[in-house]
Amino acid sequence: MTNNSDETDLFELFNILRKYKTSIFLILIFSIILGLIFNFSFKQPYEVRIKIFYNYHPVSSFHECRFNQNCMEKKTDQFLSSSLGFEWKINNQLLTSDSFQPLSEKEYFNLFANLNEKRIKQISKEAYQYLDYINSQKLNENLQIDPTDIFFYSKKIIDEISLGTPPIIFHSLEIKRKFSAILFIVFSILMGLFLGVTQSLFRNKYFNK
Numbered sequence: 668m669t670n671n672s673d674e675t676d677l678f679e680l681f682n683i684l685r686k687y688k689t690s691i692f693l694i695l696i697f698s699i700i701l702g703l704i705f706n707f708s709f710k711q712p713y714e715v716r717i718k719i720f721y722n723y724h725p726v727s728s729f730h731e732c733r734f735n736q737n738c739m740e741k742k743t744d745q746f747l748s749s750s751l752g753f754e755w756k757i758n759n760q761l762l763t764s765d766s767f768q769p770l771s772e773k774e775y776f777n778l779f780a781n782l783n784e785k786r787i788k789q790i791s792k793e794a795y796q797y798l799d800y801i802n803s804q805k806l807n808e809n810l811q812i813d814p815t816d817i818f819f820y821s822k823k824i825i826d827e828i829s830l831g832t833p834p835i836i837f838h839s840l841e842i843k844r845k846f847s848a849i850l851f852i853v854f855s856i857l858m859g860l861f862l863g864v865t866q867s868l869f870r871n872k873y874f875n876k
Contacts, residue, residue: 683871684864691863698862702855712845713769717762717779719747720836723827725790726797729820743835750782762837769842779837786834794821794828 684691724739732738744757755764770778798821801814 683867687863687867687870690870691860691867694863694866695856695859698859699852699855702851702858706851710767713766713842714845715762715764715766715769715775716839716841716843717775717837718839719757719760719762720838721760721834722832722836723790723824723834725793726817726821726824727793730797730817734816746786747782747835750785765845772840772842775840775842776837779835783833783835783837787828790824790834791828794824797821798825 721740721743724743728739728742732742740760747757747762748755751762751764754766755762797817801818801821
């Protein structure tokens with residue numbers, strides 16, 4: 668009896684959907700059109716992602732961190748955060764930002780190039796200051812790090828800068844929408860089908876007695 672009842676219900680549902688197929692189709696088309704209008708008319712959030720790699724760090728970071736690479740990277744992370752603003756996040760050498768009006772790839776690379784130029788000037792100036800300080804033999808004798816290490820690290824940085832090596836490498840830039848157009852279309856189709864079937868059942872129950 669249960670199987671016969673289920674088959675009857677499915678057959679009845681099929682007949683109802685076939686009866687109102689025109690209205691279901693029209694609602695589906697209308698829903699898709701609304702989805703397309705929303706997709707192209709309203710600003711959608713974009714996610715900007717770019718990988719970073721640190722070639723070298725300021726002498727002050729080397730001095731304060733006592734050779735600890737993670738410590739120096741955290742200090743450079745702090746520099747990037749303060750320079751780029753709160754909208755950028757750094758995690759595992761990956762910069763990410765959400766924006767409704769992202770820049771072009773060229774504009775982003777110009778931004779990062781200017782940031783590198785600013786960083787080079789800062790690091791270079793600091794390296795020469797450390798070298799002058801060491802050469803003048805005014806280094807504090809109570810310093811917990813061998814001045815020889817600072818001297819050679821400063822020389823290494825100056826050599827890297829003279830070779831044109833940037834302190835930070837920005838690569839693999841991605842600018843993509845957080846929600847794809849396909850997702851909007853699929854949602855519109857599902858919503859259209861749901862509304863179409865719902866109105867068919869409602870009309871059949873209350874207007875065809």
